[in-house]
Amino acid sequence: MEATLAPSKLTYVTECSKEKPTSHSLKVIAVPVGERFQILVPLDQKADDYTIRVALNVLPQYMSGYAVLSYKTGIRHFSSPPPQNKAFIDYGGNSLPGAVLLDPTTLRPFPAVAPPSGPADVTIRISIERTEARAWTLNGIPLPTLPNDFTPLLLDPSGVSQLDPALHTSFRNGSIVDIILEAGPIARWTLPPLTLHNVKAFFLGTGTGPFPAATVWEAFQNNATGLNLINPPLRDGFNTAATAEGSSWAAIRFLSTxxxxxxxxxxxxxxLAGGMSYILMEGLEALPEIPAEYKDFC
Known part of the structure; x- marks a missing residue:
């Protein structure tokens, strides 16, 4: 989705992640599926009517609409749309001359916080695949629908042995975890947006082609293009890079606590309903005792 406020400017704050911002001025913001952004509008221009334009620019249907942001003294009533003003996107969500787009790689947590440095304790490689016309998977295998009497893994972690090993990973509390996402030639056309639960991760970067090394740290040491381990965004939603052909990748890092x-x-x-999921068993050796009433409830 593309959004703009014309002819005013926007000051983006950050993705909605409870992190305070560094501000940047822009004209257009692209909002991928599953992501949230906080936006400020500085009221430093003349009191007037400003058109908010929003356009969905992905299949299966292109749609657009508008609203009016009006600030001035008193209350005004409209019986017809306000006069046309300068637009920065068209009805298909395409940028027009003069548009300044948000570059999400410039998002920075504030106060500044850097990702854990050094080699990861755990590296998880996940392939994004489209095995059939309507079948999207991680690592080529859909997570099966579990029976109603399946004991939640939080209460019985041994139950994970019933699942394909390609669909889960366990690691200790305090681990530095890297996840490398790789989309093949078919999957990358739609760029499935992935969401990480429980913790926000540093979005280290994206690139085209296969990931250039066995681990993130090795790629960083080799000065791989597209990686930022100094001041990357802190997010919980991730996409691989858009590319016209071949494969693409994205890398994230977090400290499991x-x-x-x-x-x-x-x-x-x-x-998601088709099983495009991957289970993370995080630091269960440090999990507090679960109260009996919760165990009995399940």
Missing amino acids: NPSVTFIHCHLDPH
């Missing part, structure tokens, strides 16, 4: 059973999955409901 909240013991739980959680997962990373596609934010698109049909893909």
